[in-house]
Amino acid sequence: MEGEAKGSLEPELLKPVSLWCMFKIAISKIPHFHFEYISNTFISPLARDLVSNATQVGLIQALNPLFGILVQPLIGWRSDHTWTRLGRRKPYVLFALPWLLVSLALMPLTHSLWLFVLAVLIYQLFVDLNAVSVWAIMPETVPLEQRSRQSSVEQLFNAAVMMVALIFIGPRYDTCHLYPFAFCIALTIACTSVTLFGIKEHYREVRERPQLRFVPFLRAVVDALFRDRNIWLYMLAVACSSYGANTVTTFYTLFVSRTLGSTVGKAVFIMFVGPIVTLLVALPLGLLADRFSKKKVLLFSYAVSLVSYVIGLTASSSDQMYGYWVFAALAGCANSVSGYALLSQFMPPTKVGIIGGAIPLFYGSARLVTMVTTGAIIDAFGENYRVIWWIAIACITPCIVLVSRIDESRGARQPLYGASAQTAEIDRGAHNSMRG
Numbered sequence: 001m002e003g004e005a006k007g008s009l010e011p012e013l014l015k016p017v018s019l020w021c022m023f024k025i026a027i028s029k030i031p032h033f034h035f036e037y038i039s040n041t042f043i044s045p046l047a048r049d050l051v052s053n054a055t056q057v058g059l060i061q062a063l064n065p066l067f068g069i070l071v072q073p074l075i076g077w078r079s080d081h082t083w084t085r086l087g088r089r090k091p092y093v094l095f096a097l098p099w100l101l102v103s104l105a106l107m108p109l110t111h112s113l114w115l116f117v118l119a120v121l122i123y124q125l126f127v128d129l130n131a132v133s134v135w136a137i138m139p140e141t142v143p144l145e146q147r148s149r150q151s152s153v154e155q156l157f158n159a160a161v162m163m164v165a166l167i168f169i170g171p172r173y174d175t176c177h178l179y180p181f182a183f184c185i186a187l188t189i190a191c192t193s194v195t196l197f198g199i200k201e202h203y204r205e206v207r208e209r210p211q212l213r214f215v216p217f218l219r220a221v222v223d224a225l226f227r228d229r230n231i232w233l234y235m236l237a238v239a240c241s242s243y244g245a246n247t248v249t250t251f252y253t254l255f256v257s258r259t260l261g262s263t264v265g266k267a268v269f270i271m272f273v274g275p276i277v278t279l280l281v282a283l284p285l286g287l288l289a290d291r292f293s294k295k296k297v298l299l300f301s302y303a304v305s306l307v308s309y310v311i312g313l314t315a316s317s318s319d320q321m322y323g324y325w326v327f328a329a330l331a332g333c334a335n336s337v338s339g340y341a342l343l344s345q346f347m348p349p350t351k352v353g354i355i356g357g358a359i360p361l362f363y364g365s366a367r368l369v370t371m372v373t374t375g376a377i378i379d380a381f382g383e384n385y386r387v388i389w390w391i392a393i394a395c396i397t398p399c400i401v402l403v404s405r406i407d408e409s410r411g412a413r414q415p416l417y418g419a420s421a422q423t424a425e426i427d428r429g430a431h432n433s434m435r436g
Contacts, residue, residue, distance in 0.1 A: 015143070016143055016145075017142050017146060021141070021142075022142070022146075022153045024194055024198045025137060025138055025154070025199060026150070026157040027157065028191055029134055030187060030191045031100075031130065031184070031187055031188045031191045032127075032134060033158040033162070034161060034162075034165065034184050034187055035127045038180060038181070039124075041170070041180075042177075043060065047120075050112075050116055063120055063121060063124045065360070066364070066368065067124040067125055067128050068128050068360030069364040071132075072358075072360045073354060073357040073358045074217060075357060076132045076354040076355070076356055076357025080351060080352065080354055087201040089353070090133075092129055092130070093133050093192060095129070096133075097130075097192050099122055099125075100126050101185055103123035103126070104181045104184055104188070105181065107181060108178045132356060134195060136353045136356050138150055138151075138340075140352055144344075146290060147340075148290045149287060149290050151338070151341050152282040152285060153283075155278050156278065159274070159278035161187070163275045163279075165180070169183045221354060221358055224348075224354045224358065225358055228346045233402045234339075234402075234403070234406060235362045236398075238366075239362040239366050240366075240398050240399050241335075242362070243369060243370060244392035244396050245392070246366060247388055247391050247395075248312070250371075251377075251388045274329045277330055277333060281330060282333050282336075282337060285297055285333060285334050285338070286337045289341065290341075294338045294342040295406055297337065298334070298335065298339055299403055299404060301338065301339075302399045304327050304330050304331035305327075305328065306397065308323075308324050308328045308331060309393045310389075311324045312389045313386055342406070343359075
C-alpha cells in the first residue's frame with residue numbers, strides 16, 4: 001500500500017517502558033471502564049423514568065453496541081493515517097472530551113425523552129471515539145514482552161476505581177441522580193489530562209489520508225482482519241464468548257429472582273467479587289502471560305469460563321451460585337490481561353487503530369444478537385433457565401478450539417512499531433546484524 005512506510009522496527013527494538021509510564025497509560029483508560037459502568041448501570045434507570053415500556057429502554061441501550069460497530073472501525077482507520085504535532089490518537093481524545101462532558105451533565109438533568117435520547121446518542125458516539133483512540137496507544141508504546149503486565153496494571157487501576165464507585169458513588173444515586181455522572185465528569189477530565197500531557201506517542205508517519213468512502217473503508221477492514229489468520233481466529237473467539245457471556249448476564253437477574261431467590265447480601269457479593277478478584281490475581285496473571293504465553297493464559301480464561309457455566313448449570317440454590325461469580329470474575333480478569341496483548345502481536349504498524357476498532361464489530365454484534373434473541377428464548381423455554389447455561393457452554397467451547405489454533409510464535413516476529421523509512425532501514429540492518 002502506497003501510504004505505508006517502507007520499513008519497520010521489530011518488537012524487540014521498542015524500549016521497555018517504566019512502571020510510571022505503565023501507570024499513565026492505565027490512567028488514560030480508566031474513563032473507558034467507567035463509561036461502561038455508567039452505560040450498564042445508570043442509563044437504564046433514567047430511561048425507565050421517561051419511557052412507557054421496557055422495549056424502548058432496550059432500544060436506547062442498544063445504541064451502545066450499535067455505535068461501537070459503526071464508529072470504532074472508522075475512527076481507527078482514520079487515526080491510523082493521522083499525523084499531527086499533538087500525536088496520532090490524541091487529537092481524537094481531545095475532540096471527544098467536551099462532548100462527553102456535556103452529554104454526561106445533560107443525561108441526569110433532562111426531563112425530556114428526546115433530549116435524553118440526544119444526550120445518549122452524543123455520549124455513545126464520543127465514548128467510542130475516545131475508546132478506540134486510547135486503546136491504540138498501548139501497542140504503539142509498550143513492547144511485546146510487557147503488554148500483559150500493562151494490561152494487568154490497567155485492570156488493577158480499574159478495580160480500584162470501581163471499588164470507590166461502588167462504595168461511595170453508586171449508593172448515592174437514589175439520593176441524587178447527578179452523583180455518578182459528576183464523578184465520571186471529574187474522572188474524565190483528570191484522566192484525559194494525563195493522556196494529553198503525560199504520554200508520548202510513538203507512531204509511523206503516514207502522509208496518505210484515507211478517503212471517507214464506504215467501499216475503500218470496507219476493503220481496509222477486510223484487509224486488516226483477514227490478511228492474518230490469527231486475527232480472525234481471535235475475533236471469532238471474541239464473538240462466541242461475548243454472546244455466551246451476554247446471554248448469562250442478561251438473564252441472571254431474572255434467573256435469581258424467579259428461580260433461586262435473591263438477597264441484599266448476594267447482590268453486594270455480586271457487585272464486589274469482580275474488583276476483589278482482579279486486585280488479587282491481575283498482576284500474577286500478567287506476569288505469567290509475559291513470561292510464558294499470552295495464548296495459554298487466554299485459553300485458561302476460556303476454560304475457567306466453561307467451569308463457571310457448568311457451576312451455573314448444576315446449581316439448585318442461590319448459595320451454590322457464589323462459585324459461578326468467583327470463577328466468572330477470574331475468567332474475565334485472565335481474558336482482559338491476555339486477550340488484547342495477544343491480538344496486538346499480529347497488528348501491522350499502520351493498522352493498529354482499525355484492527356482494535358474492529359473488535360466491536362464482533363462483540364458488539366454478539367450483544368445486539370443477544371438483545372434480539374433474549375425475548376424469544378424466554379418465550380420458548382419459560383422457567384427452564386438451564387437452557388441459558390447450555391447456550392453459554394455451547395458458545396465458550398469453540399473459543400478454546402479457535403484460540404488453540406493461533407500461532408503465537410509467528411505473531412511475535414511481526415513488525416509492530418513504525419518510524420520513518422530511512423531510520424527503519426538503518427535500525428533493521430543493525431537488528432539483523434545483532435541476530436547474526
